[in-house]
Amino acid sequence: MGSVLKIILQRLALGILTLLIVSVVIFGAVNLLPGDFAESILGQGATPEAVASIRRDLGLDQPLITRYFDWLGGVVQGDLGTSFAQANFASFTGTTSGATTVAAQIAPRFANTMFLAAVTAVIAVPFAIILGVLAALYRNSVFDRAANIFTLTSISSPEFFLAYILILFLAVLNPIFPSLSNIYSGMAFSERLEKSMLPALVLTLVVTAHMMRMTRAAIINLLASPYIEMARLKGLSPMRVIVRHALPNALAPIINVIAINLAYLITGVVVVEVVFVYPGIGQLFVDSVKIRDIPVVQACCLIFAAAYILLNLTADIMSILSNPRMRHPK
Amino acid sequence: MIWFAVGLIVIAAVAWGFRFAGQAATRQAPYFRDMPFGVAYGYILAVVALVWLVWAYVQGHSADPLVANKFFFLRIAVEGFIICATVAWLFRLAGRSIGTAWSRKMFRAMPLTAAFGILMILIYAFVAIFAPWLAPYGQEQIIPGVAANIVPGGDPALGGDPAFPFGTDQIGRDILSRLIYGAQNTVGIAFATTLLAFFLGGTFGFLAATLGGWLDQVLSRAVDVLMAIPSLIFALLLMTIASVWAPRVGIPLTVFMVLIIAVIDSTRVFRLARAVGQNIVVMDYIEAAKLRGEGMGYLVFKEILPNATAPLLAEFGLRFCFVFLTIAALSFLGVGIQPPLADWGTMVRDLGSFVNYAQFAPLAATAPLLAAGAIAMLTVAVNFVVDWMLQRSSGLKE
Numbered sequence: 001m002g003s004v005l006k007i008i009l010q011r012l013a014l015g016i017l018t019l020l021i022v023s024v025v026i027f028g029a030v031n032l033l034p035g036d037f038a039e040s041i042l043g044q045g046a047t048p049e050a051v052a053s054i055r056r057d058l059g060l061d062q063p064l065i066t067r068y069f070d071w072l073g074g075v076v077q078g079d080l081g082t083s084f085a086q087a088n089f090a091s092f093t094g095t096t097s098g099a100t101t102v103a104a105q106i107a108p109r110f111a112n113t114m115f116l117a118a119v120t121a122v123i124a125v126p127f128a129i130i131l132g133v134l135a136a137l138y139r140n141s142v143f144d145r146a147a148n149i150f151t152l153t154s155i156s157s158p159e160f161f162l163a164y165i166l167i168l169f170l171a172v173l174n175p176i177f178p179s180l181s182n183i184y185s186g187m188a189f190s191e192r193l194e195k196s197m198l199p200a201l202v203l204t205l206v207v208t209a210h211m212m213r214m215t216r217a218a219i220i221n222l223l224a225s226p227y228i229e230m231a232r233l234k235g236l237s238p239m240r241v242i243v244r245h246a247l248p249n250a251l252a253p254i255i256n257v258i259a260i261n262l263a264y265l266i267t268g269v270v271v272v273e274v275v276f277v278y279p280g281i282g283q284l285f286v287d288s289v290k291i292r293d294i295p296v297v298q299a300c301c302l303i304f305a306a307a308y309i310l311l312n313l314t315a316d317i318m319s320i321l322s323n324p325r326m327r328h329p330k
Numbered sequence: 331m332i333w334f335a336v337g338l339i340v341i342a343a344v345a346w347g348f349r350f351a352g353q354a355a356t357r358q359a360p361y362f363r364d365m366p367f368g369v370a371y372g373y374i375l376a377v378v379a380l381v382w383l384v385w386a387y388v389q390g391h392s393a394d395p396l397v398a399n400k401f402f403f404l405r406i407a408v409e410g411f412i413i414c415a416t417v418a419w420l421f422r423l424a425g426r427s428i429g430t431a432w433s434r435k436m437f438r439a440m441p442l443t444a445a446f447g448i449l450m451i452l453i454y455a456f457v458a459i460f461a462p463w464l465a466p467y468g469q470e471q472i473i474p475g476v477a478a479n480i481v482p483g484g485d486p487a488l489g490g491d492p493a494f495p496f497g498t499d500q501i502g503r504d505i506l507s508r509l510i511y512g513a514q515n516t517v518g519i520a521f522a523t524t525l526l527a528f529f530l531g532g533t534f535g536f537l538a539a540t541l542g543g544w545l546d547q548v549l550s551r552a553v554d555v556l557m558a559i560p561s562l563i564f565a566l567l568l569m570t571i572a573s574v575w576a577p578r579v580g581i582p583l584t585v586f587m588v589l590i591i592a593v594i595d596s597t598r599v600f601r602l603a604r605a606v607g608q609n610i611v612v613m614d615y616i617e618a619a620k621l622r623g624e625g626m627g628y629l630v631f632k633e634i635l636p637n638a639t640a641p642l643l644a645e646f647g648l649r650f651c652f653v654f655l656t657i658a659a660l661s662f663l664g665v666g667i668q669p670p671l672a673d674w675g676t677m678v679r680d681l682g683s684f685v686n687y688a689q690f691a692p693l694a695a696t697a698p699l700l701a702a703g704a705i706a707m708l709t710v711a712v713n714f715v716v717d718w719m720l721q722r723s724s725g726l727k728e
Binding site: 019032134143152158237285297 | 369376559562563678689710713717
């Protein structure tokens with residue numbers, strides 16, 4: 001077991017290193033911006049003194065490396081900086097109330113996005129595995145071919161197309177779910193679930209297709225192995241052969257695919273959140289991109305990248321744990 | 331919800347009865363005797379779904395406008411599906427009897443989905459190339475004397491205009507012309523981006539595979555880092571920066587977008603090209619070419635590239651879909667292809683709210699779906715073709 005722990009720690013260290021380099025890339029990219037925020041909010045007629053004072057307030061007069069380490073040090077302590085837009089607003093109104101720090105702005109939205117992702121995962125994962133097993137069981141039948149066409153179509157459609165189709169059928173023509181997900185804190189769980197149902201269904205459609213195809217492929221790959229032949233010759237029913245004999249051995253690639261798809265989910269939410277006006281981190285990101293609120297953009301990017309790396313890392317570790325051959329690399 | 335569950339239970343009962351009746355009627359024919367319950371259930375479920383679809387289709391022709399509106403989209407979907415299937419079937423039939431022996435043989439083994447995909451790609455290419463001649467109006471042209479928001483369909487009684495079969499948008503531009511020009515802009519830009527991504531990723535991937543050593547290490551680690559950032563997020567971040575630079579440098583934002591997406595996507599191509607290249611580099615004929623004293627360019631273009639064509643071609647199709655969808659998503663979010671260029675993603679965003687009128691004016695709601703559907707149709711077509719190619723080359727029969 002010691003060697004497994006060592007491998008996991010190695011991967012974890014590698015993940016943190018990747019995240020560090022990614023943070024450098026993000027920070028570097030953002031600082032490619034010509035001019036700075038002080039100039040852009042004050043406009044063309046700004047006096048040099050005003051620009052300098054805002055720069056001092058926001059710490060923009062420090063050298064690049066100092067700023068990077070300040071930012072990184074803050075991030076590690078959970079301080080993501082001050083939102084430019086909010087700081088600007090506060091300086092105009094003279095109040096300091098409300099969420100001026102990026103962390104305070106992101107925290108509730110991050111929770112919302114996690115909620116959406118969780119709802120999607122709860123629907124999509126069992127659905128995808130059941131469909132995948134069925135498609136493998138009745139492979140090359142009408143059902144399999146129909147499922148193949150259906151999943152290919154939903155993988156290749158843009159998210160907003162699926163979103164509008166679902167809005168059309170489930171919100172406008174048959175008012176089952178609301179088409180706007182106006183979620184606020186203190187909402188009852190059932191109501192919150194109902195309001196986030198449509199975005200969750202869109203994401204389910206996108207993610208299920210991929211997971212189902214991989215489940216089917218993983219099981220079909222195993223069906224040629226001798227022990228499956230043996231199980232068949234024993235006279236077991238096809239369902240039992242697949243569920244009891246093939247599925248446990250196919251779990252490793254399936255878990256891998258699930259983790260990768262959840263990683264996709266974290267980033268795929270951006271478009272879906274915008275369509276449904278869901279107050280999640282994706283929408284905040286797009287809004288900040290439009291008004292160039294750099295600290296928020298930076299923080300969102302870092303969070304997305306961290307979630308992505310973490311889930312890919314999980315997939316990696318899972319596949320090592322489930323496959324003894326990978327525990328002892330040559 | 332309760333009715334749904336009751337329905338499923340009723341179907342289960344009917345399925346049991348169906349299997350039992352089949353067994354009794356055919357005197358235990360092996361087909362019915364060995365039929366698992368799941369299969370019987372599936373048959374009955376399919377029959378119920380088909381009956382419902384036919385019922386909904388008939389409802390779509392109902393005289394009561396409220397009922398007809400409710401099933402309007404299902405009606406269109408059913409008709410569209412039948413038309414698409416028929417046209418694809420005719421196309422395959424034509425392909426089987428016209429052309430060279432090679433192409434006829436190819437069409438004979440082709441599934442209907444792949445035939446549909448090829449036909450669609452041909453149509454899109456045709457529309458994209460000949461857009462200026464096909465479109466009745468210019469893409470930015472605000473036609474004088476024509477109202478905004480004319481409903482698609484061309485029926486004056488429903489707020490349409492026969493001169494504008496697909497209606498006009500919120501500032502009075504012809505939607506049909508914009509859709510046609512959108513094929514040129516969106517598909518053209520996506521195609522150019524994919525080509526650039528392949529050029530970059532392929533060149534560096536093959537170089538890394540052939541040269542190895544520190545160059546391989548540096549490139550591979552750089553690609554690892556770039557791939558650790560989700561691509562849409564990274565594209566959005568870089569587009570933010572580009573949108574500030576574009577007016578200062580005087581280069582259109584679209585050029586920046588092409589470069590950004592090409593670089594991000596070339597990382598994926600690099601991975602594949604490197605992996606494929608590494609498998610080829612160890613072959614004997616490469617060794618022979620090296621001993622002959624051939625240069626780097628000869629090795630990459632004359633020896634490695636021809637042998638890596640098949641996987642790269644399939645990847646090109648998939649990559650094109652990704653790039654196309656990324657561009658559509660960026661445009662939909664408002665940071666992609668910039669107006670006044672006609673583009674499908676932007677059109678969906680501008681016309682999106684019309685979906686909410688579907689109950690009373692279904693024709694008005696079709697406007698955003700047309701643009702979104704145009705995007706979906708092309709990616710679906712490309713995926714169908716790639717799926718068929720992959721299945722054919724890997725020989726996956728089971």
